[in-house]
Amino acid sequence: MTGPRNSPGHRSPYQRRDNSNLRGRRPNALGRRPVVEQTPSIRASDPPPPGVQIVWTRQRQGAHPWFVCGCGRKATLLYPCGASWACRRCCGLDFRSQQLVPRDRLILAAQKARLRIGGTGNLLDPFPLRPATMNREKYERLAAKAIAAEQRLKAALSTS
Numbered sequence: 404m405t406g407p408r409n410s411p412g413h414r415s416p417y418q419r420r421d422n423s424n425l426r427g428r429r430p431n432a433l434g435r436r437p438v439v440e441q442t443p444s445i446r447a448s449d450p451p452p453p454g455v456q457i458v459w460t461r462q463r464q465g466a467h468p469w470f471v472c473g474c475g476r477k478a479t480l481l482y483p484c485g486a487s488w489a490c491r492r493c494c495g496l497d498f499r500s501q502q503l504v505p506r507d508r509l510i511l512a513a514q515k516a517r518l519r520i521g522g523t524g525n526l527l528d529p530f531p532l533r534p535a536t537m538n539r540e541k542y543e544r545l546a547a548k549a550i551a552a553e554q555r556l557k558a559a560l561s562t563s
């Protein structure tokens with residue numbers, strides 16, 4: 404490739420230190436693939452790195468920007484991958500939850516569902532009441548999801 408980005412003395416704002424430990428699908432010292440939560444990223448609302456396209460999709464209000472990864476997928480976040488930036492899948496990154504055993508994944512899902520309706524995430528606490536600032540419909544929708552998540556967890560615990 405040629406152009407100003409490769410000219411001597413030009414320093415791209417996206418240049419970074421050696422992140423080669425994050426490259427590809429190589430597992431880390433624990434035998435796991437790296438996770439997105441511990442990987443630096445850039446967001447599509449930021450200016451794109453050289454050579455990366457942005458597309459916009461309409462939303463109820465305004466529009467949402469997406470990076471277009473080399474694989475053709477739209478991505479909100481790009482991660483350092485070799486010499487360039489790529490989406491989570493191309494970089495071989497997992498979500499942390501993907502590395503949990505199924506029971507722990509159900510626990511995490513149930514805790515997150517409670518946090519969304521103003522709970523503490525402690526599943527032994529009473530089920531959270533609707534926060535005064537939360538729209539009733541929204542609460543009912545999220546509470547139904549939280550109840551479903553807890554039922555899945557109970558079912559899994561009762562069979563093991």
Ligand SMILES: [Zn+2]
Nearest residue numbers: 472474490493
């Ligand atoms: Zn990709």
